[in-house]
Amino acid sequence: MFQIHCPHCGATREEEEFSYAGEAYIARPANPEEASDAEWGDYLFMRKNTRGWFWEQWQHTAGCRKVIAVKRHTGSYEIAGSWTLAEGKEHYLKESEA
Amino acid sequence: MPNFQPYLQSPLVNFNLPAQTVPAEASQKVRANELPLMGYIVLRGELADTAVAQAITKATGLAVPTACRFSSGDAGVLIWQSPDECLLVTARNYVPALLAACTEAFAGLFAQAVDNSGGLTTVYLSGVEHVTLLRHLGVYDFESVTPGDVASTVLGKAGALVCRVDGDGVFLVIRRSFADYLWLLITKAATPYRFAVAKLPAAGKSPFLRLVDAGSPAKRPVAA
Ligand SMILES: [Zn+2]
Numbered sequence: 001m002f003q004i005h006c007p008h009c010g011a012t013r014e015e016e017e018f019s020y021a022g023e024a025y026i027a028r029p030a031n032p033e034e035a036s037d038a039e040w041g042d043y044l045f046m047r048k049n050t051r052g053w054f055w056e057q058w059q060h061t062a063g064c065r066k067v068i069a070v071k072r073h074t075g076s077y078e079i080a081g082s083w084t085l086a087e088g089k090e091h092y093l094k095e096s097e098a
Numbered sequence: 099m100p101n102f103q104p105y106l107q108s109p110l111v112n113f114n115l116p117a118q119t120v121p122a123e124a125s126q127k128v129r130a131n132e133l134p135l136m137g138y139i140v141l142r143g144e145l146a147d148t149a150v151a152q153a154i155t156k157a158t159g160l161a162v163p164t165a166c167r168f169s170s171g172d173a174g175v176l177i178w179q180s181p182d183e184c185l186l187v188t189a190r191n192y193v194p195a196l197l198a199a200c201t202e203a204f205a206g207l208f209a210q211a212v213d214n215s216g217g218l219t220t221v222y223l224s225g226v227e228h229v230t231l232l233r234h235l236g237v238y239d240f241e242s243v244t245p246g247d248v249a250s251t252v253l254g255k256a257g258a259l260v261c262r263v264d265g266d267g268v269f270l271v272i273r274r275s276f277a278d279y280l281w282l283l284i285t286k287a288a289t290p291y292r293f294a295v296a297k298l299p300a301a302g303k304s305p306f307l308r309l310v311d312a313g314s315p316a317k318r319p320v321a322a
Pocket residue numbers: 006007008009010060063064065066
């Protein structure tokens with residue numbers, strides 16, 4: 001069990017208050033009509049399953065009910081930080097560029 | 099037309115709390131009782147938007163609370179739930195007028211007021227060991243809930259809003275559908291603490307207790 005900081009509530013709460021909501025920032029194909037079946041299948045079903053630092057979504061179901069972005073190490077469970085989806089995306093994009 | 103006669107009853111009606119209620123005494127280390135049949139209005143809208151915040155204040159006379167806090171006044175208690183949601187706990191009799199006032203104030207805004215009076219109820223939990231009892235029920239750091247704070251968390255398997263007005267006790271705003279489960283959980287966990295279904299304290303200035311005295315339509319027959 002771990003604790004997650006909710007940027008909306010401004011509070012650090014137990015994992016029990018949250019629900020896991022999968023990998024964060026999966027980009028939807030810009031033009032679904034023209035996406036190939038493989039691209040669409042990737043978008044719908046393929047996930048990274050990283051061992052290491054991973055950007056994921058958690059929903060504060062027992063609190064504000066907002067979905068937030070969390071950067072967590074899937075091996076050690078260490079949490080680097082949590083952000084609103086919009087704020088987290090900036091960090092995420094900066095990292096993906098690097 | 100079938101003879102459909104809706105009637106109003108507390109979700110805890112089967113526990114017959116009024117018949118079990120005894121006077122409050124110091125020997126009861128945990129006490130609880132229901133504040134039945136109050137009014138609950140959900141207010142949705144971006145609270146950071148000044149137009150929305152002003153409309154809420156105009157309609158209810160209450161200040162929009164900051165995160166994890168509540169404000170109170172004549173209309174009742176306004177509880178922060180999320181950056182775009184507040185819950186107004188009020189007297190059942192006040193609901194129609196407040197709902198109309200909110201709908202009028204929200205005209206032209208991306209905001210909405212919805213009556214959820216059928217979905218929630220409130221339990222007052224007090225006694226010297228009431229925080230110990232909360233620790234049995236949930237993982238939240240309950241001693242950190244100070245007057246004016248609200249913790250939206252889980253008790254057992256059910257969600258609850260834990261609101262503290264003063265050091266004597268907390269008001270638990272819970273779902274109707276889980277009221278039965280939570281009441282059983284509270285009474286069972288409270289057994290070692292000389293639990294009693296105690297008479298609610300005199301309302302005085304308490305923003306929650308005053309709402310019970312303000313009356314509910316249950317006290318008069320429901321028109322067919
Ligand atoms: Zn939250």
